[in-house]
Amino acid sequence: MNQSFQITLDGQTVTAHTGETVFDVAKREGVSIPSLCHDSRLEPAGACRVCLVEVAGQRRLQPGCAWVVTPDMQIETQTDRIQRHRTVLYNLYMADHEIDDAGLPVETxxxxxxxxxxxxxxxxxxxxxxxxxxxRPLDDNPYIKFEPDLCILCARCTRYCDEVEAVNAITLANRGSETTIATAGQRSLMETTCELCGGCIDTCPTGALIEKKAPSNLVQLGEIESFRSTCNFCGVGCQLNLHVQNDRVVKVTSPPPGDTLNDGNLCIKGRFAYDFIHHQDRITEPLIRDKNGQLQPATWEQAIAATANGLNAVREKHGPDALGFISSSRCTGEENYLMQKLARAAFGTNNIHQCAAT
Amino acid sequence: MQKPDSQREKIIELLEHAGGATEDAVAQVSRETGVPEADIWGTGKFYSLIATPGKRVRICDGLTCQMAGADELAKKISDSGQAYERVSCLGQCDLAIATLTEDMKLKTYGKNETSVTPNDPNLAINLAGPVDLSYAALNKARQLGPAAVIEQLEASGLQGRGGAGFPAHIKWKSLRAQTETQRYVICNADEAEPGTFKDRETILRQPHKMLEGLAIAAAMIETTDIYIYIRGEYGHEYESINRAIEESGDQLSEFNFTVVRGHGAYICGEETALLESLEGKRGMPRLKPPFPTESGFRGKPSLIHNVETIACVPSIVHHGGQHFKDLGRTEAGSKLYCISGHINKPGVYELPLGVTLDELVAAAGGYLGTPLAFSPGGASSGFLPIEMRTLPLDYKNLADAGSMMGSSGVVVLNDTVDMAQAAGWQLEFFERESCGQCAPCRIGSRYLRRQNDDYLKHGDPIAFEHADDVAWEMEEGSICGLGMVAAKPLESAREHFPDHFKTK
Amino acid sequence: MTNSIDEIRDTDMMFVIGSNTTEAHPIIAMEMKRARQRGAKLVVADPRKIWLAEMADLHLQLKPGTDVWLLSAMANVIISENLYDQAFIEKHTTDFDHVVEKVKSYTPEEAEKITGVPAEDIRTAARWYATTKHAGIYYTLGITEHTHGTDNVYCLANLVLMTGHLGVKSAGMNPLRGQNNVQGANDAGATPVYYPGYQKVTDVSVKSKFETAWGVGLSAHDGLNLNEMMKEMAKGNLKAVYVMGEDIVISEPNVTKVETGLNRCEFVVCQEIFHNETTRFADVILPGACFAEKDGVFTNSDRRIQRVRKAVDPPGKARPDWRILCDIARTSGYAMPNYLSTEEVFAEFASLTPQIKGISYQRLEATPAGLQWPCPDENHPGTPTLHLDGPMVGTAPFQAVDYRPSAELPDNDYPLVLSTGRTLYHYNSATQTRRDAGPATKQRGNFIEINLRDAKRLGIQHGNRVEVASRRGTICAEAWISPRVRVGCIWMPMHFAENRANLLTNDAGDSVTGTGEYKVCAVKVRAVEALPNAPANALLETR
Known part of the structure; x- marks a missing residue:
């Protein structure tokens, strides 16, 4: 049953709905509540304590990510008490975090x-x-690195691994200040159920989990170029950001959760399998097979002419239906459109298809 | 993802049988239960009794044992070539020093036997009284029906004896108001608050009072499923419960009793951490709400009571609520007070709720030496100066004094004790037992322990420059009660014994 | 897909058949896991105990190729127990009586004998499916890659129609597309029977529309589908092929025949980003661009058109494929317009395609989550769920089908059934994924999954090299003893060029679509001491 009602948020009367958390309302109202352990894809954990707010009638501060609002509730997010709480809490985090020369938590x-x-x-x-x-300094997986000194134990990674990817490869282990993020037996991720989706990196708020492949100074470089695109592997259509440095794709991430159908998630292929783009095996020039059966470099003019002539020759000799055009479900819509147009309009045949069983 | 038929609740026990949290054992338990390996590893590594395999002597480093010279004992054991580990309070403060042998058998070094209040049939629990196997209160409760029984419970003024002091009848009413019909009664026998051993004596001497109380609760909230979660270090007590269940014969045959052993984690005495542990998980407290009365064990409504609380119920049903209430002085009922430390006859004394320290110590044979301080309700209650010896030891008065009734594990310290050192022992306990889930507790408890160590080493109070802020944040920002009180021993000692924290 | 991917999380029941979703569509599987953890029921029908099956309420482990029996028996249960949606059937469908008559003999008990699935499980699945409002069917190549693939699809459609699971959120009939732009390639007319937008090439008015638009006369008859092209090529009737972005020597069934055909061709052009098995036969190789090097759109499984954007330049002299195609058209004598951008190409494509007429690059910029067709005009918001207000046009006919066995069944000479498929770590011919350390380490080479009982009988141990032979070819692989496969069945991934699964598979095609029977062929397996000289794989050596 979804009802609307009024609550008070920092003195303002605002509308809320049954089942909403303080976060939900604050986000809609443009009230910023800091948080580290919250991820819209995960059950609220209330573990980082950064988002504590004052709720009238409650003796204790309450986590905004998990606290469900009810009619006439009064919430404060900016009091002196909360300010003191944040000051000491952040300082406690700093006492448990690698610090740089500026006296701030290190950024990777x-x-x-x-x-x-x-x-x-x-x-x-x-x-x-x-x-x-x-x-796990000896973890030889090629993609995911864990820096324990940057970890705040918010457990977003382990919760993501359990709740979203559901492979349960990593876990909180030990207790108290020895608590860490571990695999069974502290094995390499390669020897666990991990599918190397990299979602743990994506959800980590402090950079304690980072891509081994990407340059370590990407953030420090400031505005590095990023291009929004669509993954080129399976038919899901995940949205990607391709991060480019010196005309090379150096990292792939998902846009944040919420706006796209992949909701911030990617698989191993989408996130990590981009080395092929700049691989040395790429074909970089047109090739024409010579009389001896050897492929020889050619100019584009030569290659285009050779193609047009070769196809025209067969058409003239055997008719248009002796030609076959095999397009690609890997190429763009425009290219498929042009390929069938080429077959039909330029060469007069409907022998056009691609590998597309479903 | 776990398979639908996986047996998560069994993993901790299976891991113990398989030899603890080793790679092989984890793989084996994963095969047997269908639970992912990482989850088993993470869970196993949480519980100190199974986290690190290997035989060793476990030496208690609780406050009373430390005052009795546990450090020297540890050195002796070490010199004899035996492997040892320092562990949190073993619940044998009256027999200090306490150890567990390599075979997990209790071995104590104290001179005294445990003392308890002599037989008095008026008392609610009456530890020294005869064992009553009649289960007459259960039958009476059935005749009265839930409404009348809960009315008597309300009239009795019974408050939760585990430490929070929450009125018992409200929980029962809440359970009955749930639409979900699968409900659970859970007995919290995970007694681990340093200085506390009252549940131990109840289980050893009057286990049927506990069982009968649980049965009454189950009958009144209309369930038959009863779980008892007992700390893993309590071997005799575990056997005592099982023996009592057998002895009860047909009286309890309609109830399904499940006795679950803990595996070395103080935090599992926190009710929601206990639920997590019952479900085969790391004992990390849950956010509240929802409260266990709505969503508890397996997400179902659960009535959770401490051993002492539930053991009071048969007497309340039997004699009526008013009788129980009148047993108290400033608050309702008789109360099991544990007392140890620098006194003559450590033990468990059932006295009117609201007696003073002097009265309690008088029952326990008087002070040893010149008393300086006392801790009225376990490590969580911090320290009070001996000047408060005439303060009623009840929920309200102790809270007003900035302390707490807690588990009423009273420890008396005389003037031979350095309060900075005593605070340090308690800080160490909280640092070790913090579950690690939230930063204020995880980081704060270690920070304060290290700062106190620094003071003990260098004698410079600059170590405490930020202690008040950190303590404040631990109380404000932690998820559960452990973090909220973990700074208390240091802060109360600094408040009441400033001379012990000066520049040296 | 009739419904959207993001609707899966709110579904109450998922019937997943012939789809190893966690490996082939990991992100869709995440939505399924989310629904599962929320409490949605999950029924998985698959010959293998895939991961999804392990987390399911019910796993229907049918024998490969017996889908028609399983699905008809489910229909039998729904009809005999009166669980069908009479109102929906009357309003939106025809020919229900044909199916009622047809499935009478497909009782769960008979089905158990053929499929190996307990009759009671078939009943349970049918009841859950029929009585849950938000119940969706999800399938992929395990349904279609059969000689009776179309029949399988008809059977699924019958279930959807008789239960009224159409035009309902988080329900519907949902084929999960295997490739990034399968949907888009079909939409764009890369098919022998349709112009863009599924407009029939044999329809005279359609033909004349395109003749006007393109300014040239067009062929009036259907072309050959890919399977037919491969056969005609092998016979010597198809004399030239232009292959863009596809490694037919790995991906087509019975590749020996494909190679024969390519050898017989007078002219072969390959437009590719990497050398592959097919480029070995090329007379001309045109270096194209990968997705990061060009602009365009992909259309995903739920009909969502999303932008692809150029992030880096193609290497060396390589060029975006769309420019190459235009140059070839012009050079061969056709007046292809001089498009300045893919936006102009898309505008022309959209103007001729009713379903996407309302979509433009401008609108795609403004809607980062893409637009789902049908989107007939520029004010239309797109269509996340098809048929929400009842079927769009007319009524849907039920299709009564009979079970037909797979084209090649096991016998004394070739006693095992081979199914092929994808794994999580590689993609198609793996020219991209084997160039990355993670997938390459997780799965280094070809393997088969074989049941312990078969392995014991054949004297095969886990990790042994084995030889797998069909009537069409022989390859080597590593044997993985796996409880995932049924007795009498083996499974093999399709990704590995040096030991191509498609040397074994049967090119018998579906009677309607021509899709090859990748999921069922007869093979024999034996342990070998050492790996014979496998074709050298340059791709692996150069990393």
Missing amino acids: GNENQLRKLCQSVPSMGLTPIQAPRSG
């Missing part, structure tokens, strides 16, 4: 959202706690 090849939060509060200079958090 991916954005560190904790760094941004820490810039918003005064530094208390808490002594580092040197948590004995183990990593």
Whole structure:
């Protein structure tokens, strides 16, 4: 039963609906509540404690990501109490995080959202706690790297692995300050149920999980070019951002969850299998087979002419239906349109098809 | 994803039988249960009794055992060439120093036997009384029906004895109001708060009071499924429960009792962490709401009570709510107080709720040496100065004093103790037992322990420069009660014993 | 797909048949997992115990090629237990009585004998499917890659129609497309019987429309489909082929025949980004561009048109394929317009295609999640779910079909059934995925899955090299003893050029579509001591 009702958010009366969380309402109203462990694809965990808000009548601060609003509820997100909470909490995180020369959480090849939060509060200079958090330095998987010193244990990665990809390859292990992200037996991801989808990297808010393939300074380079495109593998049609540096695709990510049909998710092929683009085996010039059966480099003019002549010769000798055109379900719609137009309009045959059984 | 027929709830026990959280054992349990390996690994590594395989002596480092010289004992054991591990309070403070042998058998080094209040049939639990196998209260409850029984429960003023002091009848009413008919009664016997051993004595001496209370609760909320979660270190107590279930014969035959052993995690005494553990997961507390009365074990409404709370129920049904209420002084009922430390006769004393420390110590044979401080309700309650010896030990007065009734595990410290050192022992406990889920507790508990260590080493109070802020944040920001109180020992010691925290 | 991918998460029942979704469509599988974790029922029909089957409520592990029996028996249950949607049938369909009559003899008990699926499981699946409102069917090549593939599809359509699971959110009939732009290639008319937008080439008015638009006379008869082209090529009747972006020597069934055909051709052109098995036969090789190097659109499984954008330049002299095609058309004498961009090509394509007439690059810029056809005019929001207000035109006929066995069944000489398919880690002929460390390490070479009982009988141990032979060819692979496959069946991926599964498969085609029978052919397996000299694979050596 979906009902609308009023609540008070930072003193403003706003409309909310049955089942909505403080986050849902705040997002719609443009009220910004910081958070690290929230991902719209996952069940709220309330674990990072960054999003705590004041709820009238509740003795304790409550997590905005999980707190479900009810009629006439009064929520405050900006009080002195919350400000103090954020200041000390972010400073505690800093005491458990690798810090750079600027005194802020280190940023790797991916954005560190904790760094941004820490810039918003005064530094208390808490002594580092040197948590004995183990990593997997010997994990030889080719794509995914875990930096334990950048991990805040928000468990987005393990929850993603369980709830979305559902392969349950990684887990929280140990307890207290020894808690870490682990595989069974701390094995390489290659020897687990991991399918190398890289969703853990994507959901990690601090860059503790990063692509091994991508340059480590991508964020620091500032505006590196990114192109929105569509994956070229299976028929799902996932949206991608191709990140380009020096005319090379150096990283592939998904647009954020919510706007696209892949909802922020990609598989191993979409996210990682882009090495072929710049592979040395690419054919880089037209080739024509000579009398001895050897392929020889040619100019485009020669190759186009050879093709046109070859096809025309067969048509003249055997008729248009002696020609066959095999188009590609890998190519674009425009190219398929042009290929069938080529077959039909230029060569007069309907012998045009592609491998398309479903 | 787990297979639909996977047997997650069994994995912890199977892992224990397979030798602990090793790669081979995890693979084997995964094959047997259909639960993914990583989930089993992560769960196994949470519980200290199975996380690291290998035989060793486990030496308690709870406050009372530390005061009794557990460090020296550890050195002796180490010198003898035996492997050992320091573990959190084993619930044997009255017999300190406590250890578990390599075969997980209890071995204590104390001089005294446990003392309990002499037989008095008026008392609700009456540890020293005869064992009653009649289950008359259960039969009476059935005759009265749920409405009348809950009315008596309300009249009794019974508050949760695990520490939170929540009125028991409200939970029962809430359970009865649920539309879901699959409901559970769960007994929290995961007694692990340092200084506390009252549930242990209840289970050993009056297990039928507990079973009967559980049966009454189950009958009143219309279920037959009863789970008892008992800490893994309690071997005799586990046997005592099973023996009592056998002894009860046909009286309880309609109920399905399941006794589940913990595997070394203090946090599983927190009710939602306990539920996670029952479900075969890491014992990490859940967010509340929803509360277990709506969505508990397996997502179904669950009535969770501490051993002592539920053991009071037969007496309430038998004698009526008013009788129980009148047993108390400042608040309702008689109460099991554990007392240990620097006193003559450590033990469990059932006294009117609201007695003072002096009265309690008088029952326990008087102070040893010159008392300096006491911890009224386990590590979570922090320390109070001996000047508060006449404060009623009840829920309200202790809360007003900035402490808490908690599990009423009272520890008395005399003037031979350095309060910074005592605070350090408690901080170590919380650091080790933090589940690691939320940052205020995980980072804060380690931070404060390290700062206190730094002070103990260098004598410079600058170590505590940010302690108040961090303690404040732990209380405000943590998910569960553990994090909320983990700074209390340090903060209360600094407040009440400033001389112990000066520049040295 | 009649329905959208994002509707899957809200479904209450999924009937997945002939689709190894977690491997072939991982992101759609995520939606299925999401629905599953939410409590939706999942029934998987597949000869293999794939991962989806392990998480299912019910796995119908049918014998390969017996789908018509299984599905007809489900229809039998729905009809005999009165679980069909009378109102929907009356309003939107015809010929229901034909199916009622036909499936009478397809009882669950008889079906159990043929399919190997317990009758009670067939009943349960049918009841769940018929009585759940938001129940969707999801299928892919396990349904279509049979000589009776069209019959299989008819059977599924019958189930959808008799239960009224059409025009309902999170329900419908949902083929999951295997390639990024299968849908788009078909929509664009890369098919021998249709112009763009499924307009029949044999329809005179359609023909004249395109003749006017393109300014040239056009052929009036259907062309050859791919399967037929391969056969005519082998017979020497098809004399020249222009192959763009497809490795037919790996991907077509019975590739020995394909190779014979290519050798007989007078002229072969390949437009490719990598050398592959097919380019070995090319007279001219034209270097094309990959998706990151050109503009355009792809149309995905749920009819969603989305933009492809150029991010980097093609390597060396390689050029975007659309420019190459235009140059060849002009050079061979046809006045192909001088398009300045793919946007202009798309505009022409859309203007001739009613379903996408309302879609333009401009609109696609403004709708980052793409637009789903039908989208007949520029104000139309697109169509996430087909038939929401009842079937668009007229009524849908039921199709009564009879079971026909697969073209080649096991016998004494070739006693095992081979099915082929895709894995998560590779893609088609793997020219792209084997160039990346992750997939290449996870799966280094070809393998078969074989049941322990068959393996024992044949003296094969896990990891052994085995020789797999059919009437058409012989290849080697590593044996993986796997509980996923039925006794009497083996399974093999299609990705590996040096040991091509399609040397074995049968090119007998579906009677309507011509699609090859990749899912059933008869083979024999024996352990071999050492791997014979497999064709050297340059692709693997150069990394």
